[in-house]
Amino acid sequence: MQCDNSSTEGQKFQVRKLDISDKSKGFIELLQQLTVCDSVSDKEFKDRFQELSSLGDDHVVCVIEDSQSGKIIATGSVFIEKKFIRNCGKVGHIEDVVVDSNARGKQLGKKIIAFLSDHARSMGCYKVILDCSSENKTFYEKCGFKQKEIQMVMYFT
Numbered sequence: 677m678q679c680d681n682s683s684t685e686g687q688k689f690q691v692r693k694l695d696i697s698d699k700s701k702g703f704i705e706l707l708q709q710l711t712v713c714d715s716v717s718d719k720e721f722k723d724r725f726q727e728l729s730s731l732g733d734d735h736v737v738c739v740i741e742d743s744q745s746g747k748i749i750a751t752g753s754v755f756i757e758k759k760f761i762r763n764c765g766k767v768g769h770i771e772d773v774v775v776d777s778n779a780r781g782k783q784l785g786k787k788i789i790a791f792l793s794d795h796a797r798s799m800g801c802y803k804v805i806l807d808c809s810s811e812n813k814t815f816y817e818k819c820g821f822k823q824k825e826i827q828m829v830m831y832f833t
């Protein structure tokens with residue numbers, strides 16, 4: 677009997693929304709591979725989780741859990757900005773995309789971006805945008821993005 681590896685892999689790596697139990701599955705440790713993310717207490721996590729949940733579809737954090745190890749191995753988020761311009765249009769902002777260093781190169785990053793972009797489109801956004809380093813430019817191009825303008829930042833801490 678033939679085994680369909682592609683669909684098995686697809687089932688193994690499904691994108692879903694963040695769950696409150698994901699803190700114990702390595703979600704914070706995964707974010708630490710992206711940037712500074714000091715340890716977050718259970719209370720801090722719960723409070724922030726509930727705050728974000730109250731925003732419903734206007735702020736979605738998604739994850740991929742490795743069904744074999746039970747660990748969170750990929751994540752990303754999108755929030756929906758409501759504007760006056762463009763006939764009171766909406767823009768999706770993708771943030772905090774990271775795939776576990778042991779799971780890169782398996783199209784998981786692409787899956788995360790597709791999920792977040794689809795969500796922004798389904799929310800009626802006319803575009804979805806993000807900032808990234810020049811090292812990640814090709815990755816985002818392969819996800820369907822193109823470079824536009826430049827990023828400016830002012831840090832407060």
Ligand SMILES: CC(=O)SCCNC(=O)CCNC(=O)[C@H](O)C(C)(C)COP(=O)(O)OP(=O)(O)OC[C@H]1O[C@@H](n2cnc3c(N)ncnc32)[C@H](O)[C@@H]1OP(=O)(O)O
Pocket residue numbers: 709710770771772773774775776779780781782783784785786787806807808809811812814815816818
């Ligand atoms: C908005 C933001 O959050 S920007 C921050 C992005 N995150 C980081 O920089 C954290 C560290 N890096 C990572 O977590 C990962 O390397 C990611 C998220 C950038 C990419 O995730 P991966 O799962 O490895 O990428 P994935 O396997 O889906 O790659 C999709 C395609 O992009 C290509 N690709 C991925 N990363 C790169 C790269 N750095 N340079 C060139 N091509 C790349 C892959 O080869 C693949 O090409 P293919 O479709 O022709 O086979």
